């Protein structure tokens with residue numbers, strides 16, 4: 694089956710005065726996928742989202758969002774997309790329920806959908822709380838709830854779990870996977886490689902405004918798996934990292950024959966180590 698393109702970027706560049714923040718960005722987002730834009734702080738992630746969603750004008754190239762040129766989109770596009778970024782736009786004095794009901798009115802979304810979404814993001818027991826009294830993680834869930842209330846075709850998330858505790862981040866990951874199951878395409882930026890590996894069908898590794906690798910996390914990691922290695926823990930508690938060569942294969946086979954291995958696994962590179970190899974930079978900063 695042919696994959697449907699929801700978004701395509703072709704040779705996008707962006708100059709801020711003297712700084713070339715984006716150099717030459719090309720990629721596509723297909724229906725039903727989670728696509729990750731992965732890069733350290735300052736690599737151009739937010740700028741890319743702003744250009745796609747028509748909040749910022751690019752210097753060169755073309756972005757087509759749901760068949761419309763991003764330099765030419767009007768307010769009606771917001772019926773088809775959801776955007777979660779730093780500026781949450783939540784009214785602190787209004788309750789969770791009131792915040793969502795107000796947006797539901799604007800989008801002409803039925804009341805039942807508000808209830809459904811509050812349940813989905815796990816805020817049912819906080820529905821009557823003023824939004825200003827929510828924790829950081831709860832606020833992020835509310836922002837997410839608002840962004841998906843109208844069942845957008847594409848959800849844009851700019852570092853959705855940044856600064857959240859691990860258990861809240863896991864809850865948000867599960868929500869995103871559920872939304873994907875419902876058919877929503879998700880464009881997500883992150884500097885967290887574990888998050889990207891876990892969630893994304895494909896990732897773009899962004900470095901100083903350029904995509905230096907693009908593909909599924911698994912394919913990218915395997916591509917950089919040049920010297921195959923195995924991590925072996927023996928029953929004797931001895932731990933070894935062995936390169937794959939005829940001698941080591943014979944040693945491993947011998948241990949296996951005598952049931953001496955407690956644990957063995959292959960050491961493929963992670964997205965983090967690939968990023969380090971390609972750019973010479975550590976990602977989690």
Ligand SMILES: Nc1ncnc2c1ncn2[C@@H]1O[C@H](COP(=O)(O)OP(=O)(O)O)[C@@H](O)[C@H]1O
Nearest residue numbers: 709712714732733734735736737738739740741
């Ligand atoms: N409005 C702006 N004016 C000038 N420079 C900007 C502006 N927005 C972003 N930049 C610069 O562009 C680069 C990319 O920024 P950004 O897209 O926010 O990165 P990220 O989201 O990956 O952290 C940074 O060097 C940043 O300082």
Ligand SMILES: [Mg+2]
Nearest residue numbers: 738739740851
């Ligand atoms: Mg950013």
